[in-house]
Amino acid sequence: MDIGFTSLWQSTGIANFTGGQLIMMLVGCLLIYLAIAKKFEPLLLLPIGFGAILANIPGAGMAESAVGQLLNSGNPEHLALLAQSLGVPVDQVAAAWKSAAGQAHAAGNWLASDLGYEPGMLYRFYSASIATGAAPLLIFMGVGALTDFSALIARPSTLLLGAAAQFGIFLTLLGALALNLVPGFDFSLADASAIAIIGGADGPTAIFLASRLAPDLLGAIAVAAYSYMALVPIIQPPIMRLLTSEKERAVVMQQLRPVSKLEKILFPFSVLLLCILFLPSAAPLIGMLMFGNLLRESGVVERLSGAAQNEIINIVTIFLGLSVGSQLSAERFLSIETLGILVLGAFAFSAGTAAGLFMGKAMHKYSGGKVNPLIGAAGVSAVPMAARVVNKVGLESNHHNFLLMHAMGPNVAGVIGSAVAAGVLLAVVGGQ
Amino acid sequence: MDIGFTSLWQSTGIANFTGGQLIMMLVGCLLIYLAIAKKFEPLLLLPIGFGAILANIPGAGMAESAVGQLLNSGNPEHLALLAQSLGVPVDQVAAAWKSAAGQAHAAGNWLASDLGYEPGMLYRFYSASIATGAAPLLIFMGVGALTDFSALIARPSTLLLGAAAQFGIFLTLLGALALNLVPGFDFSLADASAIAIIGGADGPTAIFLASRLAPDLLGAIAVAAYSYMALVPIIQPPIMRLLTSEKERAVVMQQLRPVSKLEKILFPFSVLLLCILFLPSAAPLIGMLMFGNLLRESGVVERLSGAAQNEIINIVTIFLGLSVGSQLSAERFLSIETLGILVLGAFAFSAGTAAGLFMGKAMHKYSGGKVNPLIGAAGVSAVPMAARVVNKVGLESNHHNFLLMHAMGPNVAGVIGSAVAAGVLLAVVGGQ
Amino acid sequence: MDIGFTSLWQSTGIANFTGGQLIMMLVGCLLIYLAIAKKFEPLLLLPIGFGAILANIPGAGMAESAVGQLLNSGNPEHLALLAQSLGVPVDQVAAAWKSAAGQAHAAGNWLASDLGYEPGMLYRFYSASIATGAAPLLIFMGVGALTDFSALIARPSTLLLGAAAQFGIFLTLLGALALNLVPGFDFSLADASAIAIIGGADGPTAIFLASRLAPDLLGAIAVAAYSYMALVPIIQPPIMRLLTSEKERAVVMQQLRPVSKLEKILFPFSVLLLCILFLPSAAPLIGMLMFGNLLRESGVVERLSGAAQNEIINIVTIFLGLSVGSQLSAERFLSIETLGILVLGAFAFSAGTAAGLFMGKAMHKYSGGKVNPLIGAAGVSAVPMAARVVNKVGLESNHHNFLLMHAMGPNVAGVIGSAVAAGVLLAVVGGQ
Amino acid sequence: MPFSELMMTGIQLMLIGMGIVFTFLIILVVTMKGMSRLAISLEGELPAVDTAVKAPGRSDEVLVSVISAAIRRYRDTR
Amino acid sequence: MPFSELMMTGIQLMLIGMGIVFTFLIILVVTMKGMSRLAISLEGELPAVDTAVKAPGRSDEVLVSVISAAIRRYRDTR
């Protein structure tokens, strides 16, 4: 053995840095800066940013599988063994590994393990939390346990606003496909669907769908989704002012009727029933959301409701954030596609807001002026940010007009709406 | 690709419902109703009921493995590939998969994964929490950390009541075997043992044993165990009144002596010592129970004791409940065997109660009338419900007779007793 | 089938006890006694001790893998099948299994599973928490979230004390190698490195490194590390009194300057930056430590910081402790090597303390007497015990000299220092 | 898939998707109205204790106000 | 296994099972009595602070009573 400064120097970060890694670390720092200084969805963006930094440390391989580490090692002997195991020449080993399946895949893992390579910690977190789909679903359970659907139950018609706002999703899908005309873009239908769900303005739904349809784009999609959710107070108001008249914005809505405990208990079953009948592909999302809500409203399992609202969602958020961050590698993130995703994401939020507002105007007319069309903008979800924005814009036109509670209906309807949209995309695109 | 309403319609629940699934969903709703409206062990029955609904959504496959989904897909190409991998004709593929072991099993999983099938979320929860045995053991740790054994330490002789009540287990075992005389029943010794443990009136023990000895019956056994535990206030009083005289029930017992901190610390070691010496097969159950109790009584690890009593037990209960629910498929649950299990379960509780009462009467005589025989009924465990029932029945005969603390001794003794019985069954039946 | 008392008797602990198991159970009891009666690091030593007892129950196999249970079963048919699967004669099966890799290893596991053997619960806990490296890293995250680095930020020069105290690690490494001269010892460089890290006086770092470099010694190393951390109030004072003069010990230090919120937020990035640039092999340890600290100091993710400080660290500690305990088998622990490890550990703590004190004396001189050299002893980490010991010894010489806050700087510097040392050992020894 | 076909599929997917989303949520409106009627008829008339849209954290507020009041009194007495 | 043999095995299992359960718990009675005697002799005489069967949640009750008292006083002063 020969321990010397040379080999240690060769293992340092300085000696191995690539420009891409450096840029991704700066991206990570930017996300953390936005999380701390601008309070941009800090619960997610801070762990995502930190995960991005850790994932791009040269030589640490924290986001790599065991075979990934073997490939990165450059050890010719080990590469030859892997090539032999995969039955390809050494120069094709990386590509062959990417397409290896079944026993060849298992054999590669055995080999890497035998040679002493181990999966990085972030890779393990990703495998357990996102690749299985468990983390976003558990967060959805927590969201259900944290959400009071009373405003929606008191006025079910606001579901239409939550439906309309999902137009942003499907228009963005078209946009993503259209982007293929621009050289450098090559989005498949699955890619486009995963990107489009950013318009659902719902983090766990976006991560769940992206992990199923386009894992390579997951990092960019999650970052776009949470960033735009944080930007809702900047994106929405101009559109709201543009599409509604001063008079419409000043409409004061009737107080909501009280909702009984039994209604709150029956509500999750109503939603689940329709999901079962018409859209089983949305069952994981809607099932866990409604399970969480039933834990909350049943009133007999305070312990479990508390666990879903606190311990589970907090613990899972840490792992989810670090895992999403682990996907922010230079290779994947620093591409023209990410730029497209960011543009499409902004477009999706705007289109969803506009569609919600138009539906709001329709309901305004149809109801004889009782509905303030602004609450349509809350239909994109982004709970509770969008509802607060509605409240704020409403107050500008009428200082005694508190729309918050009225906007909560479409706001939570938007969560259901985007879960339904995700179910459609999974059924049509995922089942191919 | 052809996206059309036809294919989407074919994926809906309505088009695929089977009668069995519908009935199982109603069973799930019934369990939830009992949990919420009747407060029947809601911490378990609510998640079990919801899990049963989710597991039976047609087309969602939430309780299916990846290969299970492949088999359900009906895709002839995929079925042919699986049949080829298993080396059987296509029409025997389902049966061949059920008996596949070793490399054939691994190969089937690789194939399903390569073809894009993924395990359902509830299947993942079940694999991690119940198939490993971890969830019931962690709940047992929490039970240990939540249980104050002082009443038992102050009067060790009540262990005999906890021993006698386990007679319900073994009599039920005979009953289950005898049921084989009825056409339609075919319980093996392992099945009968797993059913019999319902008489232990202890949820985690029943789930642990069933997962080891008769996984196919786990759903029915868990439902029966928790249902009857909730029904203890209805099942026990008539038996108690029948088997004891008014005079016996009115006996006032001496106050319990105080118990020192050192005794409480040495208690878990006493129990563990006997388990080590005489019944190593009960070591997982008794070991975790006593570990939890030591965390509680040591007084130096408040953090860990708190985690065992709250975070861990709450989180695990959610996953355990959903996982048990995932086993409530029509195929397994809607059989004559479930009916038999329900009948045997009621029998087991009654027999255990009676045996405890007889031992109580014996101790009454032997002690010269100092022991109220009612406390024998608490020996079935069902902590703390059975002890409360004893208290209530005792108060009926003597308005100043508070038996609660006296019944806690046999009550917690019953937990140890049924863990011992489970150990015997595991050693004899599991080791074959 | 023949159920008889004979076979049950043969399965009891009494019939199968080996002397080694008995001794290991007494070791477990001793650890628990120290934890409860002497408050020796009870959060770790109590679960470790209990795990040791459970792991050594004869016939229960709680710390064994499925194949391990097959090997222990002595079933000649099963052993023959395993030997056939490994392609060796039956009498070499145990050795062949130990060196089996890749597909042979997988095949052995499949066979054992097909034959009905299941991994013991503690083996599962160990595989999930320590073999993956996850548990020590998550505890390190919690330590970061619990640690206030203000004292270090206010006086960065105390980092030198944290550096000097790591001399104990490297001197112990030499000592471990030198021990090979004594017959019966055969420590490889990896073994010696894992043992040496005991001198880092940091539990999770020691467990992480041992799990990577010398899993066979993990139990003894973890026990030694935590025991000596608990013994710091006994080990350190004589060395402190020996190496410093009364006048030096009486030095009163200047109050620390206040530290701004921004400095606290930038601190984790400073440390991580250097780790990235110079020592990527320390990235898992330092990355998770600094992630936890950022959660704490960012002030925008109270939920996550709370989860890292409480739920996660408590839950993980339970599993980590039981898992470490599961490694305390007679075969591994009752060897001359353990004795060597215990001697070396005491030596490591003493050497680290002395090195820290010498650096303290140097800083005392260089600063013109402003630095009390005692605070150098806190550089070994053992947070916050070592800092408290410094405070106590300082008070003996000057009743108004409160050194606690001044010793916190080198104390937390010692955590960083030993993580850096661990990174060096991993890079040089682990990468071979 | 050639671009034109891809776009056609996308448009198809948009129409079907929005159709299903609206259908689903419109049926849900109807279902929820029925559910509410059922709930109200099951409960007789709405019991007085029914909670309207409740502000979360009510008990925290009480606690905080109580504690701050207690702090004030405590300080006054010193 | 034919039915009669199965039942015989079951009866055997019942006898052995109840035997072991009783044996185990009777030995445990003896062990616990010995343990208690040992504990008491180790501790000299029972220290006064020893807790008898303790009601859990005691501190919660104190907190609740304190807070409710504080609420009452607080309301009275308004």
Place this chain on the structure above:
Amino acid sequence: MPFSELMMTGIQLMLIGMGIVFTFLIILVVTMKGMSRLAISLEGELPAVDTAVKAPGRSDEVLVSVISAAIRRYRDTR
């Protein structure tokens, strides 16, 4: 590896190891000083609200003192 070579490697490792530990932490001293200067210049002057080394559990202490005060008063009034 023969013993002498093993010891030589160990000594090498000790030298390199301590060298890296010291180098790392000395550079960290410099980095932290620069970082502090940067932080202070970014923040203008240190804002008054800046927390010095803070005792954790402050709020708990307040709560406990308030509650114990409340208990005392509560008992006095009975």
